[in-house]
Amino acid sequence: MKRRDKAARIGEILDELYPEPPIPLDHVDPFTLLVSVMLSAQTTDKKVNEVTPALFADASDPKSMAALPVEKILGHIRTVGLAPTKARNLKKMAQQLLDDHGGEVPADIDLLEGLPGVGHKTASVVMCQAFGKPAFPVDTHIHRLAARWGLSDGNNVTRTEADLKKVFPEDTWIRRHLQIIYFGREHCPARGHDLRQCPICSWAASKKRIAEESRRR
Numbered sequence: 001m002k003r004r005d006k007a008a009r010i011g012e013i014l015d016e017l018y019p020e021p022p023i024p025l026d027h028v029d030p031f032t033l034l035v036s037v038m039l040s041a042q043t044t045d046k047k048v049n050e051v052t053p054a055l056f057a058d059a060s061d062p063k064s065m066a067a068l069p070v071e072k073i074l075g076h077i078r079t080v081g082l083a084p085t086k087a088r089n090l091k092k093m094a095q096q097l098l099d100d101h102g103g104e105v106p107a108d109i110d111l112l113e114g115l116p117g118v119g120h121k122t123a124s125v126v127m128c129q130a131f132g133k134p135a136f137p138v139d140t141h142i143h144r145l146a147a148r149w150g151l152s153d154g155n156n157v158t159r160t161e162a163d164l165k166k167v168f169p170e171d172t173w174i175r176r177h178l179q180i181i182y183f184g185r186e187h188c189p190a191r192g193h194d195l196r197q198c199p200i201c202s203w204a205a206s207k208k209r210i211a212e213e214s215r216r217r
């Protein structure tokens with residue numbers, strides 16, 4: 001089956017399973033989303049949503065975040081991974097928004113990537129989820145699933161992103177990204193499970209991969 005046909009069938013399954021996938025990180029505007037996405041690296045969304053209410057009560061805009069001492073930010077986010085680095089980056093990022101962008105989160109992927117602590121994936125999430133601009137954020141989970149489903153043979157997330165953008169129509173990118181995340185969370189356990197039981201891998205994975213996985217069980 002051609003990659004595009006496969007992607008179309010996968011898209012139908014994902015639309016059926018997750019017709020309107022919600023944004024998992026609680027936020028009220030582009031700034032609070034940007035902060036939440038920055039906090040989510042190597043941390044669950046659930047954990048981020050637990051710490052952001054108190055953080056945003058103290059600082060929910062660039063001006064108040066930039067004014068908050070790093071120690072205070074750290075106190076709010078201590079339970080998330082890489083907290084000291086993230087606390088420093090949040091303050092610097094807020095200050096840069098004030099200095100260079102009039103206190104607004106820019107709706108431009110290059111400008112977003114120029115902010116402290118903001119990489120391509122974080123910038124892509126903000127572009128699509130805050131501004132509704134087509135972007136296809138790819139994390140390691142999406143990268144792995146795209147390979148399992150035979151939609152990409154890229155050996156890095158950059159290549160996988162390019163492949164996924166080719167096979168899925170642009171107006172579906174935003175929801176596909178979320179749907180694949182939800183699918184992975186709900187369906188994909190650790191190694192050694194039966195791919196033949198899966199609504200997607202059962203027909204999309206290569207026979208070789210199905211046999212390999214069966215041997216591991």
Ligand code: SF4
Nearest residue numbers: 187188189195198201
């Ligand atoms: S077979 Fe396993 S890894 Fe593949 S999509 Fe299904 S649950 Fe996920």
